Amino acid sequence: MASSAVNSAIDRLANLQLNELSTSSSPNLHKNLSVLSPEQIELGKMLLELGQGHLFENWPEPGVEDDDKKALLDQVSLLNSSYPGGLSSYIKTAKELLADSKAGKNPFDGFTPSVPFGEVLTFGDDNFIQYEDVGVKQVQDAAFVLVAGGLGECRFPGRITRDIPIYTDVALPMETTTGTCFLQLYIESILSLSEASFKQAQGECKRDVPLVIMTSDDTHERALQLLESNSYFGMKPTQVKLLKQEKVACLADNDARLALDPNNKYRIQTKPHGHGDVHALLYSSGLLKEWKDTGLRWVLFFQDTNGLLFKAIPAALGVSAVKEYHVNSLAVPRKAKKAIGGITKLTHTDGREMVINVEYNQLDPLLRATGHPDGDVNCETGYSPYPGNINQLILELGPYIDELSKTGGAIKEFVNPKYKDSTKTEFKSSTRLECMMQDYPKTLSPSARVGFTVTDTWLAYAPLKNNPEDAAKVPKGNPYHSATSGEMAIYRANSKILQEAGVKVDDPVTQVFNGQEVEVWSRVVWNPKWAVTFADVKSKVSGNNSISQKSTLLVNGRDIFIEDLSLDGAFIVDSVDDAEVKVGGSVCNKGWTVESIDKDSTELPEEVRIRGFKIVKTEQLQQSYREPGKFTLKV
Ligand code: UTP
Secondary structure (H helix, E strand, C coil), X not given: CCHHHHHHHHHHHHHCCHHHHCCCCCHHHHHCHHHCCHHHHHHHHHHHHCCCHHHHCCCCCCCCCHXXXXXXXXXXXXXXXXXXXXXXXXXXXXXXXXXXXXXXCCCCCCEEEECCCEEECCCXXXXXXXHHHHXXXXXXXXXXXXXCCCCCCCCCCCCCCCCCCCCCHHHCECCCCCCXXXXXXXXXXXXXXXXXXXHHCCCCCCCCCCEEEEECCCCHHHXXXXXXXXXXXXXXXXXXEEXXXXXEECEEECCCCECEECCXXXXXXXXXXXXXXXXXXXXXXXXXXXXXXXXXXXXXXXXXXXXCHHHHHHHHHXXXXXXXXXXXXXXXXXXXXXXXXXXXXXXXXXXXXXXXXXCHHHHHHHHHHCCCCCCCCCCCCCCCCCCEEEEEEEEEHHHHHHHHHHHCCCCCEEECCCECCCCCCEEEEEECEEECHHHHHHHCCCCCCEEEEECCHHHHCXXXXXXXXXXXXXXXXXXXXXXXXXXXXXXXXHHHHHHHCCCEECCCEEEEECCEXXXXXXXXXXXXXXXXXXXXXXXXXXXXXXXCCCCEEEEECCEEEEEEEEEECEEEEEEXXXXXXXXXXXXXXXXXXXXXXXXXXXXXXXXXXXXXXEEEECCCEEEEECCCEEEEEEC
């Protein structure tokens, strides 16, 4: 450092309570001032003021490990700038939340729960179809936001320590019949929806519907590589923006002292802050304002491994538009007391009101404590009146920006320390503050229009959350949320949609894979180009169609019409956009079978092993239409 810079740094410090720096916690920092830049010295002082002097406790003399000392303060600078309000705000909130946690304070004290307003949809009825129609129109005015910064430790335990340093679950196949990965499905769904939306809004200029992907250090590179090596799955690269979330500092004790990495005294331990970061990132990126200026009205948030979600998006977006919801939480019917959070209206004695996800283990006691002696019970529908939150949100952009202008995107946080014993004075391991995307409504005023849209679980929700071992332990009747059940859910949904459209699809058989009993339906998969709404499906199947349970049907083309098809085997049909193809007749062959595999077999890739089965392709009829024109296939 130039001597003038050193002097100015020292001068500044002189103004900044030098006394404080020579207290018992600071001599090591003090003697190293010449090593640091003025900005780093400021950060050092800030840390002392925040009671973080222990960070410098083991600093050696100047000249020893100087680069490491600077690296620590560089990390502090990043932690400070990437958190709304900086580290001082982080530590202040941490102290408050840790004190509340130690005191066993109930965050719901003073709140009374009640059922919020919302729309319960029945797949396939006129109401559903009308909402889908309205929703599709809105897609041209929507932006999509995928939160994909999570490490997926529950799905792949040990991922951090194994030699998969950077991974993203959106690269996993959502089903193995086609091998389509989640990200491809999401992007193709958005493209097809926006195409359909554009068609409806004839004459207006076509907009490239934006997609934001929130990544983290754990997932960023892999997500980018996945996009680049697949030509962004058909999107324009400019349409897709990756926003990387930073981790937050870990806390070593109830005084919110930052935890140093046990293997590196110059590194503060960090952990993910949670998907709630998405709001601050969107706000600080300037994208929200950009979207508003180009006339967008909606922002849709979704997660990395739910292969069904886009089947519910058009109708739910329609509900948002018709009901003018500022916040619309997608939900599924929920049996009382089942392990899924319930969308609940909370009213405080001080007048505060919010519509929010309340975790199932908090909802039941809260109801009991507020005049409902039986707690969470099913109502006349056979389900709890508090629908199950699936963490997909539709926000209206204008009110969203207004709110974030006040909060900067900061979301109410929580802390979940694991204490060593009942004195709650020490942690088993360091903790950190966390925040969740769905807690956004917590700061909204009571006048905000917050509602929900319920669709059937089979239609909308089959996330991949559990690894095979944990899934196999799930009590009977509860969802496995595994790769096995997630894939089977795709076939079930597509089969049921075809059934609703008048196709005779055989009943499923029950099989056990990786210790999980699942229904195996016909393997029906279509590309979103073929259909994004139920009305699309209905317009593309006619006559007497039947599909046997052992069958596989893959439809990959925009204008493929299925008429009087009897399928008992595997049939794959694909076409270019300008080809109009009518297929029918009787297709019978050995087909593709679903065969059990040993999940511990090292010969198979992990993405197959986590399912417990593989698709064996024995015989199929495959028809491709690569030229424009009208074609008929009558087998
Ligand atoms: P999960 O709650 O499943 O967390 O994330 P996770 O980190 O992916 O998985 P575990 O807990 O380690 O097993 C739900 C969604 O939120 C995203 C995930 O990528 C997933 O889409 N997420 C989670 C983030 O984007 N950032 C985070 O900090 C955490």
